[in-house]
Amino acid sequence: MRLLQLLALLASTLSVGLMAGLFTGFSYAVMPGLRILDDRGWIAGMQHINKVILNGWFMTAFLGSVLFTAAALALNWCSGDRAASPWILLALALALVMFIGTVAVNVPMNDRLEAAGDPASITDPAALRASIESRWIAWNTVRGVASLLSFLALAWALVVHGRNPLASTENGATAPVAPFPVAPLNSRYCRSGPSRRSPRTGEGGSRPGRRATARTGSRRSRRRSRPGAARRPGCGGPG
Numbered sequence: 001m002r003l004l005q006l007l008a009l010l011a012s013t014l015s016v017g018l019m020a021g022l023f024t025g026f027s028y029a030v031m032p033g034l035r036i037l038d039d040r041g042w043i044a045g046m047q048h049i050n051k052v053i054l055n056g057w058f059m060t061a062f063l064g065s066v067l068f069t070a071a072a073l074a075l076n077w078c079s080g081d082r083a084a085s086p087w088i089l090l091a092l093a094l095a096l097v098m099f100i101g102t103v104a105v106n107v108p109m110n111d112r113l114e115a116a117g118d119p120a121s122i123t124d125p126a127a128l129r130a131s132i133e134s135r136w137i138a139w140n141t142v143r144g145v146a147s148l149l150s151f152l153a154l155a156w157a158l159v160v161h162g163r164n165p166l167a168s169t170e171n172g173a174t175a176p177v178a179p180f181p182v183a184p185l186n187s188r189y190c191r192s193g194p195s196r197r198s199p200r201t202g203e204g205g206s207r208p209g210r211r212a213t214a215r216t217g218s219r220r221s222r223r224r225s226r227p228g229a230a231r232r233p234g235c236g237g238p239g
Contacts, residue, residue: 001078014061016150020144022058024144026140040119040120040122042129050113083160088154094149097143098147106143116128
């Protein structure tokens with residue numbers, strides 16, 4: 001689930017970022033460049049741009065800016081870890097402003113330019129340009145700013161998402177971390193007093209022989225056979 005959230009966030013950020021770059025590029029580069037043309041040249045330039053821009057790259061980024069952002073919001077909301085949800089919701093609202101403004105305002109004006117036909121045969125190209133240019137530029141600025149702010153909101157949502165590295169369970173609770181395992185207490189060593197190391201190496205004391213080991217075993221046998229022998233506290237069960 002967390003991987004799907006990350007992929008959806010990355011796809012939406014990339015799509016919205018591409019649209020922000022395109023529309024702001026129109027504002028500070030393309031439209032100022034076309035402004036120096038005469039009326040027929042301006043209409044011809046806009047008609048050509050509107051034809052070549054309808055390609056797979058543009059449509060994927062344009063539609064993905066809304067669809068991927070909506071998917072990212074749904075996945076983040078259903079996961080239970082909703083820290084980034086407000087930022088994704090803000091990004092989706094801004095992406096919808098860009099999308100609706102393009103479909104409802106800029107595209108109809110592009111259709112008017114296309115319906116005018118060959119610029120050389122237009123009787124009044126100045127009137128056509130005057131009715132479209134200023135309004136087209138204004139709405140392009142609106143959608144450019146909206147897509148840029150949407151991109152910034154998604155970028156911050158990625159930061160917030162990365163600050164929560166622990167995956168969540170289905171009901172939204174964080175999975176508990178297992179405690180460090182503790183070895184069970186061995187009752188044999190508990191009854192035998194201070195622990196001795198291997199009798200073969202002799203570490204921790206003098207090296208006992210087989211006879212010393214036999215005396216220790218017989219002493220333990222007499223202690224177990226004695227009725228009512230008390231066990232040391234903390235030792236569990238008979239050995």
